[in-house]
Amino acid sequence: MALSPDVQQKIHTWLNGSYDAETKANIQELLSNDQEEALNDAFYRDLEFGTGGLRGIMGTGSNRMNRYTLGMATQGLCNYLLRSFPIQEIKVALAHDSRNNSREFARIAAGIFSANGITVYLFEDLRPTPELSFAIRHLGCQSGCVITASHNPKEYNGYKVYWNDGAQVVAPHDANIITEVNAIQSVDEVKFQADESRIHLIGAELDAAYLAKVKELSINPAAIQRQHDLKIVYTPLHGTGITMVPKALAQLGFTNVHVVEAQATPDGNFPTVLSPNPEEKVAMQLALDQAKSLGADLVLATDPDADRVGIAVKNTDGEWVLVNGNQTAALLTHYLLSARHKAGKMTDKDFIVYTIVTSDVLGDVARAYDVKAYQTLTGFKYIAGIIRDLEGEANYIGGGEESYGYMIGDFVRDKDAISACALLAEMAAVAKDNGHTLYQEMMQMYATYGFYKEHLISLTKKGQRGAEEIQEMMRDLRANPPRTIAGLPVVELRDYKTGVIRNLQTNQETTTGLESSNVLQFILADGSKISARPSGTEPKIKFYFSVKQPLKSVVDYKLAEKLADEKITAIIQDMQLK
Numbered sequence: 381m382a383l384s385p386d387v388q389q390k391i392h393t394w395l396n397g398s399y400d401a402e403t404k405a406n407i408q409e410l411l412s413n414d415q416e417e418a419l420n421d422a423f424y425r426d427l428e429f430g431t432g433g434l435r436g437i438m439g440t441g442s443n444r445m446n447r448y449t450l451g452m453a454t455q456g457l458c459n460y461l462l463r464s465f466p467i468q469e470i471k472v473a474l475a476h477d478s479r480n481n482s483r484e485f486a487r488i489a490a491g492i493f494s495a496n497g498i499t500v501y502l503f504e505d506l507r508p509t510p511e512l513s514f515a516i517r518h519l520g521c522q523s524g525c526v527i528t529a530s531h532n533p534k535e536y537n538g539y540k541v542y543w544n545d546g547a548q549v550v551a552p553h554d555a556n557i558i559t560e561v562n563a564i565q566s567v568d569e570v571k572f573q574a575d576e577s578r579i580h581l582i583g584a585e586l587d588a589a590y591l592a593k594v595k596e597l598s599i600n601p602a603a604i605q606r607q608h609d610l611k612i613v614y615t616p617l618h619g620t621g622i623t624m625v626p627k628a629l630a631q632l633g634f635t636n637v638h639v640v641e642a643q644a645t646p647d648g649n650f651p652t653v654l655s656p657n658p659e660e661k662v663a664m665q666l667a668l669d670q671a672k673s674l675g676a677d678l679v680l681a682t683d684p685d686a687d688r689v690g691i692a693v694k695n696t697d698g699e700w701v702l703v704n705g706n707q708t709a710a711l712l713t714h715y716l717l718s719a720r721h722k723a724g725k726m727t728d729k730d731f732i733v734y735t736i737v738t739s740d741v742l743g744d745v746a747r748a749y750d751v752k753a754y755q756t757l758t759g760f761k762y763i764a765g766i767i768r769d770l771e772g773e774a775n776y777i778g779g780g781e782e783s784y785g786y787m788i789g790d791f792v793r794d795k796d797a798i799s800a801c802a803l804l805a806e807m808a809a810v811a812k813d814n815g816h817t818l819y820q821e822m823m824q825m826y827a828t829y830g831f832y833k834e835h836l837i838s839l840t841k842k843g844q845r846g847a848e849e850i851q852e853m854m855r856d857l858r859a860n861p862p863r864t865i866a867g868l869p870v871v872e873l874r875d876y877k878t879g880v881i882r883n884l885q886t887n888q889e890t891t892t893g894l895e896s897s898n899v900l901q902f903i904l905a906d907g908s909k910i911s912a913r914p915s916g917t918e919p920k921i922k923f924y925f926s927v928k929q930p931l932k933s934v935v936d937y938k939l940a941e942k943l944a945d946e947k948i949t950a951i952i953q954d955m956q957l958k
Contacts, residue, residue: 435538456561478646491574508686510796547764619684658690833944
């Protein structure tokens with residue numbers, strides 16, 4: 381593979397510019413060993429500062445996460461903050477996860493903010509992403525950042541940017557920040573010399589304030605008191621959850637929490653897992669093994685920055701099974717609304733929010749309690765946007781998305797695994813108090829509202845060619861949408877990029893009412909829904925499948941699940957996804 385002129389020019393710039401000796405030596409070594417593919421991947425583009433910030437593989441190069449790509453992004457953000465708030469003190473909050481280099485990257489970012497005359501509140505040590513979101517509003521900051529790559533493999537790191545409402549940046553700020561970042565043409569424009577007098581360490585006081593808000597979410601403390609010895613196994617998967625989840629559970633009154641010690645120590649190498657992703661059974665295996673040996677009631681697992689949570693429960697055969705993101709979101713929604721209703725806390729201004737690729741059972745539950753349900757694009761910044769738009773007029777109860785993220789209450793404006801763990805444990809305690817398990821509660825929920833089954837396929841396409849393949853797949857699906865899938869007519873095409881919903885039988889068109897996003901949805905004649913969405917943070921394209929089966933009684937649950945699985949398999953085979 382020959383290096384393109386653009387790549388050669390970037391390499392020349394890095395070898396002759398204001399970069400440290402180690403960086404230049406790394407580049408020179410790759411050149412000396414004719415590592416053209418590695419050089420091309422490292423320099424074929426600039427690491428994109430997207431609408432949520434940066435995320436990429438750590439290393440040397442313009443397409444890598446390092447002090448220079450981080451520095452240019454931070455300088456661009458500084459420039460935008462200085463333009464946006466010209467006559468007031470600007471404050472930002474900074475946090476980081478357990479990944480390799482996260483503390484160093486956080487210190488670099490803090491230094492750049494301070495060098496630009498901005499006051500910095502830097503957490504003294506690793507903290508969960510949701511606590512960063514909370515800190516922004518609690519401290520009256522205009523912005524905030526967290527160094528994390530969420531659940532990505534250990535090679536990755538990233539940089540999420542938040543605005544003054546504690547939510548990740550949205551329009552017009554996202555595009556404006558991107559413009560400012562792209563305007564930085566040289567590392568010489570980055571102010572790396574820190575003003576230490578402007579950097580303030582924060583910790584225990586913020587922890588206490590945040591945990592107090594988590595405790596306020598509890599709806600049924602009496603049930604927890606009766607079931608305080610509910611046996612819970614928790615793993616932070618070597619991440620930040622260890623700092624807050626045990627404290628939150630103890631604060632609610634749970635006295636029998638067992639942490640998986642082999643995964644309790646924060647470690648950016650994630651030595652016990654291939655990927656620290658609570659969606660995957662292999663990542664939760666140690667917790668499952670411990671739960672079996674202890675005879676536990678509930679397993680909880682959080683990802684490295686503790687904004688997502690996976691759970692496991694025992695089924696009716698006594699076997700441990702994972703509860704997926706859609707099921708957990710539905711269970712939480714059902715509990716929040718039913719418990720609030722029973723406690724007399726419901727108001728006619730209550731509402732929930734869930735995303736367009738999340739199970740529609742959430743909407744069904746909300747309608748049963750006469751609660752308004754909003755659907756929005758994938759990403760909690762959109763959920764936060766609806767909260768912001770309705771602030772003072774309506775009361776946000778909770779919301780979530782299928783990718784294991786949930787937000788309960790509005791004191792955090794991003795997904796929050798800490799509060800989710802607390803409410804999931806409470807939900808399990810209430811179920812046990814009523815002589816049930818969470819699995820039985822889930823079966824009864826589906827028998828009441830209808831059985832939905834969802835499935836997700838993520839196709840990884842790495843490198844430059846992979847990005848091109850993803851674009852080609854979406855282009856082909858738009859140009860030649862299938863007329864039938866698994867023998868069922870496609871009755872509706874929803875294109876969230878163009879904002880057009882088209883009835884393929886009548887050719888009538890309506891609008892989505894949402895901002896543009898590169899998502900396609902195919903609605904089949906029986907109500908099944910297939911969604912195609914390239915990831916905004918990973919080299920993947922995701923296909924979401926949702927089917928609905930009749931379920932009159934919990935005794936028919938396994939049959940309904942079997943028929944739903946068969947339908948999903950037929951759809952995947954017909955679409956030839958691999």
